[in-house]
Amino acid sequence: MEPTPSGSDLFQPWTLGPLRLRNRMIRSGCFEGMCPDGRPSEALREHHRAVARGGVAMTTVAYCAVHPDGRSYATEMWMRPEIVPALREMTDAIHREGCAASLQIGHCGGFSDPRVTGTRGLAPSRFFVTYRLGFAREAGAEDLARPEEDFATTTRLAREAGFDAVEVHGGHGYLLSQFLSPWSNRRLDDLGGPLANRVRWPARVVARVREAAGPAMAVLVKMNLDDGFPGGQRAQEAPAIARAFAEAGADGVVLSGGFTSRTPFYMLRGDLPVREMVQNEPSPLRRLGLSLFGRLLVPVHPYQDAFFLEGGLPVVQESPVPVILVGGIHRREDMTRGRALGYAAFALGRPTIRDPEFPSRLARGEVDHSDCDRCNRCVAAMDGGGVRCVTRDLEGR
Numbered sequence: 001m002e003p004t005p006s007g008s009d010l011f012q013p014w015t016l017g018p019l020r021l022r023n024r025m026i027r028s029g030c031f032e033g034m035c036p037d038g039r040p041s042e043a044l045r046e047h048h049r050a051v052a053r054g055g056v057a058m059t060t061v062a063y064c065a066v067h068p069d070g071r072s073y074a075t076e077m078w079m080r081p082e083i084v085p086a087l088r089e090m091t092d093a094i095h096r097e098g099c100a101a102s103l104q105i106g107h108c109g110g111f112s113d114p115r116v117t118g119t120r121g122l123a124p125s126r127f128f129v130t131y132r133l134g135f136a137r138e139a140g141a142e143d144l145a146r147p148e149e150d151f152a153t154t155t156r157l158a159r160e161a162g163f164d165a166v167e168v169h170g171g172h173g174y175l176l177s178q179f180l181s182p183w184s185n186r187r188l189d190d191l192g193g194p195l196a197n198r199v200r201w202p203a204r205v206v207a208r209v210r211e212a213a214g215p216a217m218a219v220l221v222k223m224n225l226d227d228g229f230p231g232g233q234r235a236q237e238a239p240a241i242a243r244a245f246a247e248a249g250a251d252g253v254v255l256s257g258g259f260t261s262r263t264p265f266y267m268l269r270g271d272l273p274v275r276e277m278v279q280n281e282p283s284p285l286r287r288l289g290l291s292l293f294g295r296l297l298v299p300v301h302p303y304q305d306a307f308f309l310e311g312g313l314p315v316v317q318e319s320p321v322p323v324i325l326v327g328g329i330h331r332r333e334d335m336t337r338g339r340a341l342g343y344a345a346f347a348l349g350r351p352t353i354r355d356p357e358f359p360s361r362l363a364r365g366e367v368d369h370s371d372c373d374r375c376n377r378c379v380a381a382m383d384g385g386g387v388r389c390v391t392r393d394l395e396g397r
């Protein structure tokens, strides 16, 4: 690919752990809703083939649960040997486009959906999940050995399936992030309390993943700069968290924010697609709750470009491994500025849902920003037939 017209190194190859990536743009993990019965479908493969063809250096296949009880949607993938051949077809398709493949692996912890898993969500401490209208279950020390093992097994299977990287979901209020957050982790043992304790179990999981990944696969950790509410994990703790993950063997961290069960739109910013969310909610009670109280239950955060860029600079300065920035990276100028400030690369979600070709168009100098309008109806769509740009559908393109 040609260097960008602005002259930055955005479109030059670079090294991330054991990987050589063709440029500094990565498709951010965006749950696709394309795994009926938790199995990757043809639609998922074609979705990522298109993203890979559109020019990113690596595409992240989103949310693969390490165990069936770590899911909050029935269409979320969960890892087992039977799905490896279908995953292999997908990684082959991605590689044929000259693109690397990453698998986001995680566990929803306390906000796992009992309607999907048949059990209450496992969490560091008991907490109330408003939109589930139920409590999470506090994990005893004996409950934690299994998820550790599940993360390792999932990584081994991902490697077998041809993935170049795994991205451990350590942010957004998922299980690892529930341990990091003082709001959801009120444990009195050596896994709760000061940050050195709260990070202990998440770092142990990353170390297990590192061991299972072997030397040829990259290990990334998506982590929060900030949970986005008082009492949650704040930005001052983020540099130490990045260091702990690096010491546990991560090759890079992906910096985001927000807590799914409290501040789900903090990681997105922009409009709240209440009407579409109501339409896709199967439970009549929750549908009613959402339509009456959706705007009260889900805090709205106005969109702004590159919304974690400034706040994340202390992480960039202190992290021993490359920091990949995500969140509102919709303009070339923010990537150029981010590079100058030390970010290694940029993960793009909505711009590549809106237009998978966006990175190539940037590289060719045809555009300098995404025309995504942050209506966030793509978020509702992931639960209503599969992620797509609803605005583009309506425009008939």
Ligand SMILES: Cc1cc2nc3c(=O)[nH]c(=O)nc-3n(C[C@H](O)[C@H](O)[C@H](O)COP(=O)(O)O)c2cc1C
Binding pocket: 028, 029, 030, 031, 032, 062, 063, 104, 169, 172, 222, 256, 267, 268, 326, 327, 328, 329, 347, 348, 349, 350, 351, 378, 379, 382, 387
């Ligand atoms: C439809 C949709 C689904 C998402 N699903 C996930 C997910 O499964 N895992 C995750 O870490 N982030 C998820 N996100 C958040 C994105 O990875 C990203 O952090 C966020 O969209 C901000 O980046 P953007 O401004 O480039 O879209 C999702 C975002 C969207 C729009």
